Amino acid sequence: MSLRPTLDFLLYDWLKVGQLGERERFADHSRETFDAVLDTCERIAREKYAPFNRLVDTEEPRFDGEKVILPRATHEAHRAYVESGMVSAAQDYEEGGMQLPYTIEAAANGFFAVASVSIGSSLLTKGNANLLMVHGTGAQKEVFARNEFAGRFTGTMCLSEPQAGSSLSDITTRAVPDGEGFEADPLGPRYRLKGNKMWISAGEHELSENIIHLVLAKIPGPDGKLIPGTRGISLFIVPKKLVGTDGRLTGERNDVALAGLNHKLGWRGTTNTLLNFGEGRYPVRGAPGAIGYLVGRPHEGLRCMFHMMNEARIGIGMAATSLGLAGYYASLDYARNRPQGRPVGPAGKDPSQPQIRIIEHADVKRMLLAQKSYCEGALALLLYCARLVDEQHTGTPEAADEARALLEVLTPIAKSWPSEFCLEANSLAIQIHGGYGYTRDFPVEQYWRDNRLNMIHEGTHGIQAADLLGRKVTMEGGRGLQLLAGRINATIERAIQRPELAAYANQLGQALQQVGAATQAAWATGDPGDALANAVPYMQAAGHLVLAWTWLDVLLAIPADAVREVAVHQGRMRAAAYFYRYELPRIDAWLQVVARRDRTCADMPEEAF
Template structure:
């Protein structure tokens, strides 16, 4: 994996150019490489050897506490001590001021080694949200202790009865007193409710767990405001803390109701949490104590800061699981002998061409068979393309934070459009890569003697994680491509057009450039047709095939970009030459095997095909 990471960061994204900016001026190619080396080593030593262990020894709850394997404790300790939790933060709070694109690439090693053990995505995201929207004391007490690894963090959105429908959140937050009385840590409330699917919601890995909880504040009539406008965000620590960050010894009224037993990601606790059930009475009263973040009623807006960050993280996790399966199936295909070369080319018989095999010849490794190469090429094109997409989005984050005002505005706009793709595309197509990895192994792939079945199980969650496929599709077609009069879509199309122009002048890439140009035109026409009547119900009925087509167009563009770099590269070693040839083959594969699929997807979008929305319950 390291060669493709280095190619993407250095040859394509030119990350060392970021060191010309004041924030990253202390860094260079050497420090970036050292970060990657360190994370790769920790992942290899503390994560990868225990991936199967944490899959088979699931978290255990004895009614009082959750027990995890010692390997998980050791991995968390090594990760926290690496400084990666605060990698992108300012020096004065213990950070490294690393570019996010380098941080994202480095964290990828942990996802590939054992996504189930996990790294710090939720903890870092929790702390980053507080740095953006919390008070100075909330940042000092909660965020900084998360960055150090002393505390860990969660995001608590979904509820058993609501799932992704956040407008139906029923968790209630009542002012702890006559009004919004100010505790030094923020306006104090008492929360009562339940939260479901909370990853890392209970464990003993850290001194404290900081829950960020969405809840509604009752109106003057005591009723909850319907919809999302009444949702506020609260810090709810597992253990109560003082203004110095020290634990007070008092337990907050947050109780683990049970662990969810998952298909994959078995090493990470996934929980149902009860807030305010009365088992504990902090400060002598029932209800979990929560501190308001920012202004009341702005909770969902604040939480999107963490959710969008997590969506790129989920995309990277999906990519890395696909990459792990690809590398395992590639190694297997190179050493597994089976079958012999096809002979007799051109021989004819009455029934058709005659195909023969010489049984006396030795068997060949299965990688010599064209259909196995097809499956490996598909995995390579999905996983390396997805990694390029994720790192491109991470590079946009750096541009949005440190670029010129114009460049920052464009980067933010592109991120708005690409975030649904960054989350959804790898979670679908790197899952397909895992399925193909099983297929390459044959019957062995379906057994637990080989790792590829676990990679598939772990990856299946990512189509659900942080907003399902359908939700990402509604967000893309219903909001992102039409916002600001389609400005984001036009900007992205302009970037694609520039790539098409450059590739059209390069020998061997013109056909791909022409194919992408036609695809971009077809995507634009389908977008207009979907909204031709202005009826959201008609437009959005086929949002998922639109998402699939959009993603394939984006990945075709990404692959054309990579092909341009590979073509221009002057390899100095045989390994570099093979790498470039492999990139060009994967680009060609994606353009001739994958890009043509968009026609079927976009046809139903453009026609506003009504069969799905008109289907009735009784007809099933």
């Protein structure tokens, strides 16, 4: 089974992406050019990624004392991706880009993630360069961002530290001015950094000429002490190898040293590193510390970095979704070909009768339908979010501001819901394979291992939930949530007019009321401790509401006379039916503890464990 037919339907029939060609920025594009991009990426993924997914899982990155060694297949896949132009696909023509809508870029990257998420598709490099295009100086754009888009350099984001984890207010990496005249460097105010960063994906490798690290660090105050909290954080460009203003390597190694490789459960094809900055292993220009260039203003580093983090969160949601789809396709193929058991009833008791394929068993259909409802629904949500990004950048001022507010609310859900429920889809894919699914003879165990990371990185599940209930649904007087409710109600009004969808519309309306009431009840005391005690159940319920809405909106793109006539549309109708009948009712239990501000977990004494 292929991802392409589902993408085509969601992009062209549901989101009407072809209409973006009417906007000035995308005037040179049409469905023909979009299809050419999708064709190219589908081919590269099929030829350079999919055949080596198991290889990069078993041949982990290793450090020989001088460099990190990756399989040749990884180098060839990276080269093919760079040569396709996808690193700079959404950039201006003047930047060597295609001015491609982000929606098409996100869809195209789905092919690579389904084929081998572990090999990667330069997600962090693009995010790194995009951040610099917004917050960097002219020289920083020219020397660093444009060389990342060209594929010469790759990029990382360096936030977490061993002692701080996700608590960025507790980072201790420090940056001090690099001598007199430090502000006059053409590449930006020059600092010396010293500290340690943990969990840095693609932090060391030989895939590119240089690695551009974006590093959060604190500038000491006049008393030499670090400013506490997040307000003291600044952002720095710290290249692995020093670069001149012409973009050429100077031949000097910066004081950025690999302290170790993390040996992971999954995503083994991508290096994950502990990096030491300024430890003195590579002394540079006769002074201690790694050289870094300030991005933006001092103490505004976290604001700048969120530009990259939000892009990464949508990318993680797409990665989780793609892995879920990969498992679904594998288990569907297995179920269609694996004979086992006989029909329920008298005929099934006759051992002389031939076995039936396991897809004919009701419980296997249940597990396949669950996967389909989770993964295809999540794919639609992620593409919808990507479409909002395009609206934010190219829509009217009013539409752009509305898209921004909607994305504030949807981004935590788009990152976290797929990472939880598409992981569950991978678990069901293993179950369908039975004992074989638990072995390395079949790919589904690797999909589960790869997907398990997505609930953790780019902000853990709990952090995303606290962000959603603690900030996003209340910011700007709750405007983002109100806009979302408005779009859900618009879908309900359209669906109520179609007899086959009316029951879902009514059920969705009730769920919307429940989430709205629970949101108000959670904050009734005004105490964040009460409200956030059940932030994760709130996010699960809000996510189920959003997915149910997404499914209903997708069904509205199916012509009424084609619902029962076309098998693929019937499949979408059944997947939505599964979600509404088996999944959406689960929000009752989640929202009960939210609305009651239940403190069962928050008040559990440590000694009672």
